[in-house]
Amino acid sequence: MSNPYLAELVRRIEARYNIDSEDMALGDWICQNTTLRGRPFSFDRYPFQQKIADDLHPNLDCIKPSQVGLSEIQIRKSLGFIARNRGTTLIFTMPNEKMFKRMSTTRIRPLVEEEKAFNLETRTGEKPTRSMGLYQVGTSFMFVTGATEGDATSISADVVMNDEIDLTDQQMLALFNSRLQNSDWKMNQRFSTPTFSNFGVDKGYLASDQHVYLCKCVACNHWNDPIFRPQFVCIPGLSDDINDLTEIDTDQIDKGKIDLMNSYAKCEKCHAPLPLGDTAMREWIPKYPSRSHHRGYRVSPFSTDRLSVEYIVTQLLKYRARDFLRGWRNTVLGEADAAGNGRLSDADIEACFTPQMEIPKIDKTKPTWVGIDVGQVCHVVVGQGNGVENLEIVRFAVVPIKELNNHVEEILASYNVIGGACDRFPYTPNADDIWELSKGKILPVEYRGQKTVNLVKDQLSEEVTHAQANRTQAIDIVAAAIRRKWWRFSGYGNQKTMISDHLKDMVRDENPETEAKWVKLTGNDHYFHAGVFLALGIKLKENQRGLFDDPRSVVAIAGASVGGQSSNLFGKQKITPGGLV
Numbered sequence: 001m002s003n004p005y006l007a008e009l010v011r012r013i014e015a016r017y018n019i020d021s022e023d024m025a026l027g028d029w030i031c032q033n034t035t036l037r038g039r040p041f042s043f044d045r046y047p048f049q050q051k052i053a054d055d056l057h058p059n060l061d062c063i064k065p066s067q068v069g070l071s072e073i074q075i076r077k078s079l080g081f082i083a084r085n086r087g088t089t090l091i092f093t094m095p096n097e098k099m100f101k102r103m104s105t106t107r108i109r110p111l112v113e114e115e116k117a118f119n120l121e122t123r124t125g126e127k128p129t130r131s132m133g134l135y136q137v138g139t140s141f142m143f144v145t146g147a148t149e150g151d152a153t154s155i156s157a158d159v160v161m162n163d164e165i166d167l168t169d170q171q172m173l174a175l176f177n178s179r180l181q182n183s184d185w186k187m188n189q190r191f192s193t194p195t196f197s198n199f200g201v202d203k204g205y206l207a208s209d210q211h212v213y214l215c216k217c218v219a220c221n222h223w224n225d226p227i228f229r230p231q232f233v234c235i236p237g238l239s240d241d242i243n244d245l246t247e248i249d250t251d252q253i254d255k256g257k258i259d260l261m262n263s264y265a266k267c268e269k270c271h272a273p274l275p276l277g278d279t280a281m282r283e284w285i286p287k288y289p290s291r292s293h294h295r296g297y298r299v300s301p302f303s304t305d306r307l308s309v310e311y312i313v314t315q316l317l318k319y320r321a322r323d324f325l326r327g328w329r330n331t332v333l334g335e336a337d338a339a340g341n342g343r344l345s346d347a348d349i350e351a352c353f354t355p356q357m358e359i360p361k362i363d364k365t366k367p368t369w370v371g372i373d374v375g376q377v378c379h380v381v382v383g384q385g386n387g388v389e390n391l392e393i394v395r396f397a398v399v400p401i402k403e404l405n406n407h408v409e410e411i412l413a414s415y416n417v418i419g420g421a422c423d424r425f426p427y428t429p430n431a432d433d434i435w436e437l438s439k440g441k442i443l444p445v446e447y448r449g450q451k452t453v454n455l456v457k458d459q460l461s462e463e464v465t466h467a468q469a470n471r472t473q474a475i476d477i478v479a480a481a482i483r484r485k486w487w488r489f490s491g492y493g494n495q496k497t498m499i500s501d502h503l504k505d506m507v508r509d510e511n512p513e514t515e516a517k518w519v520k521l522t523g524n525d526h527y528f529h530a531g532v533f534l535a536l537g538i539k540l541k542e543n544q545r546g547l548f549d550d551p552r553s554v555v556a557i558a559g560a561s562v563g564g565q566s567s568n569l570f571g572k573q574k575i576t577p578g579g580l581v
Helices: 004-016 026-033 049-054 070-084 097-114 149-154 170-178 200-206 250-254 309-321 325-333 346-350 401-414 428-437 471-483 496-503 526-542
Strands: 059-063 089-094 134-137 140-146 159-163 187-192 211-216 282-286 295-298 368-373 377-387 390-400 417-423 442-447 453-457 464-469 487-489 506-509 517-520
Touching (some): 026 049, 026 070, 070 140, 070 187, 089 170, 097 134, 159 170, 170 187, 187 200, 309 325, 346 471, 368 526, 377 401, 471 517
Parallel strands (some): 059 187, 059 295, 089 159, 211 295, 368 417
Antiparallel strands (some): 134 140
């Protein structure tokens, strides 16, 4: 006959304690204490996951393709950490609210509710706190959130787990990391499908010890780091002359000349098939073991034997049909894209620089334009010429915000300034000061809306207050001007490298499922935006004669009638040295 008191004691012990020991790795704990579809969880399907699950390095970046189960690992790793370490707080971030709600509802909540390991008794024996954004496990807490500023500044934590960081506002990542300051753990681990080279998770991985999951050839003992390139892939029937596997001919596949079903990953040295699924022949090896301060893992489709060459090629053909090879590289191969035509090249930028490093002799007969990117440190460019298609940038300056007014006054006194624009944010009062100081020639502009440009006026006084511009279209203007060599740079002094870096820090992200947008890589893009505001100042002036002669002119919103004429702000009017025609 069973003892009810003993049974209750066993129940309480099981509720309070999981299978654990001091030397048990976190991955082993996950296998011992959690299940998947009713069976004990294991790494048998994807053995490469275990080392990543075990790793509690305080500074970690992991590059992942899709379909390799790493989001599941990150969730179990996060919950396992707070279950094993009492009184700790972990923040798990997703790029936005929509993704956070989906992850919390479909992945995290079911796991927490179903697993005994995450239903430990609280200190008071009360029911643990559970909501979409907060999961209590014993005396520890896991906050799940979209990457918003409110959450990033209101929660202190021991661990921050950032999922899909390439889709996350990079400034928010820094804010979340700051929440670790008072912790003994101070652990921040970042996982993501990559997007662009030297951005997000790819940038972090490049700075790390760069672990790769090598495979030893059973025929010649050569260690391979297999990637989707001809030297590692055998596709029967494919020409040996092909250098880029993205150029596989669909017609050759349709006609049966290429045999995808029998394709495989091969040794780059002896060309024997690689044993991708044999754990005895696989090992994580760091490329730079001395970089102990920063851990990095790069997972590829060849990190497992479950994603065949046939699958990779099939996905290639689907993405290629949508003209979205970047998406295939990112999600299927787990590789960052070099950005190609979406980023200004060194050659394009170099062609714009003239030998004239010093500021050219001032010519007050030339129409002059000013562009200002506003911040604690402002970046100012001065251009002279007859329009966006023929412009010489004659001055580049980095100016503290406190000295901006004096700097602009000097420009106004020295040049024939007839137009320009400055960043309305983040310091609107400073932008308004420039508007007044320039007597309406340098207009505050904010990136907002779908229209290429849109003038905004006060609802009561009907006075122009600022303009709005479509960010993507505005940046496109400058990118086109540089690629077509319409702009020439002089007066840059010792800033050539800085200017080049700023112009290369933006990438045009083109996705067929969303509108194109320009993405920052590091945030050092200030001269690029100064050039954008300069170009917007020219466009505004070209298409509205005399609009800015009076800073309090009453005008209609763009597209309406002004003075009996349509205010088509991006029309075809041109400027001659004598002024507008």
